[in-house]
Amino acid sequence: MILSAINLFKENAPLSEVTILIPDDPLLLSWTADHFRSLLLGSGEEAGINAETLSGPEVTADDLLSLAREKPLFGSKRLTWVTQAEKSPGLLEKKNLSELLSLARKGLTSIVLEMPEKKAGPLDETVPVYRVGLPAQPRQKHTELLEWIKLLGRKKGYRLDEGAAEILLRAFPEQFGQISSFLDKIPGQGDGKPRNVTTDDLKKLGLEDPLESVFRLFDAWEKNDPRFYGQWERFVENGQSPLGMLSLWHRQWRLYASARASLKTSADLSAFSARNRIPLAVAEKIRSSAGKMTKENLRKGYSLLRETDLCLKSGADPSLVMVRFFIGMSSLSPGKGGVSRKTIRTGR
Structure with missing residues (x-):
């Protein structure tokens, strides 16, 4: 084995x-x-x-x-x-x-x-x-990434709690260099003993949980609210990476696709909530938004996500790529209604 x-x-x-x-x-x-x-x-x-x-x-x-x-x-x-x-x-x-x-x-x-x-x-x-290295299976990969992040913390003299490790993983997915640089900002104990690091310590240094800022961003996107772009700027100002944002958007898009295909009854909603480890109210909101989305728009969203991921990883200007990404996603907002007829590209 x-x-x-x-x-x-x-x-x-x-x-x-x-x-x-x-x-x-x-x-x-x-x-x-x-x-x-x-x-x-x-x-x-x-x-x-x-x-x-x-x-x-x-x-x-x-x-x-x-x-x-x-x-x-x-x-x-x-x-x-x-x-x-x-x-x-x-x-x-x-x-x-x-x-x-x-x-x-x-x-x-x-x-x-x-x-x-x-x-x-x-x-x-x-x-x-x-x-x-990291396994291919997503849940096992997530678990092991958290353990490697905690290990990095121990190497630097910190004892990261589960919440702090989760936030660092969401903010800097698989980017140990950036996590290391961020941890260097945390003052040590001064007595040679490991310092406990919590989510509050991260917030004091300006690192907000990406899920909180992403929740506001998705809320604005689902409503076709112009403040959608402002939420992205806030995400960046908090020191979080475009790839981190894209990773969270991939997850959200999978939730939309899954909800649209599988949520038929209230019992389905409870199971969906438990399976994806999200509150019931959030699951209901996802179900509502997914119901307003078409298969065609979901397909276009997946295509846009893949193309944006490729552009970011091939060295294109992250700011330009993400602006184009959000313009493309804006046209797919369930708040607009109907099917988008635009061809969306995020080239260099």
Whole structure:
């Protein structure tokens, strides 16, 4: 079974003497490497001396077996990290991997092997395999993102509560660099102890929960209210990103499509509310708006969202792209009534 690397950071999580990592995300991989070095070698001079990185194509299984038999020159532990381990001759043979694990357990060397999932998957019965990256399944991805954000907070000396982590994720989706920069604005305790960070702390620094500002924005959009554009400006002024906004709009559009297709009775509404973790009143509002939208407008909205996402990720001017996006979305507002006949594009 392939596990998430976030499990390695849990308190008292056991470390195997031989571990396989699937290096999907370079940043998370660097955090994981730091974690291994810290746990196994500490932070003194010995940490640098007793950590080595080898390249799979340049070492054989026999080389690693010999290394596992040796004692470290200095200190009590050694960490050997092998990149492209799948290219190490003979290493993927289960008998060699089992022997390597046995020798490492008897000795003082811990070995980490990086390799792609295709090669790592069949080996998970021999040694533990962890994915250093985010899963594709949305709910699991959301849960793991929150854990990585909390970990980033701990690395900086903060203990983020669930609400604070959620707001940071909504404001800066999958943007650890921006989250890191924002966390740097929070003053520390001054006594070396982790500081608890709550939603109130974020608000004091001007970071509003995107859901609050987005709720006002959607409310204005659904009513075809000109203040719709002002709500977007407020969203930006709060330091939140266009991609963050687009992510929330994707979610809202899915809710409209789902509500239009599935909400027929009051019982359906309750189930819809629970399934999407939104208040019943919000679910009713979504149902009402979705009922005024046509399949054609929903289709155009999805097309507009995809095109805007592509433009933002390909380096187009975010301000220009988002203005065009909102002009396009304005023409699809249920407050206008009828079917939009406009062709909407958000090119560079």
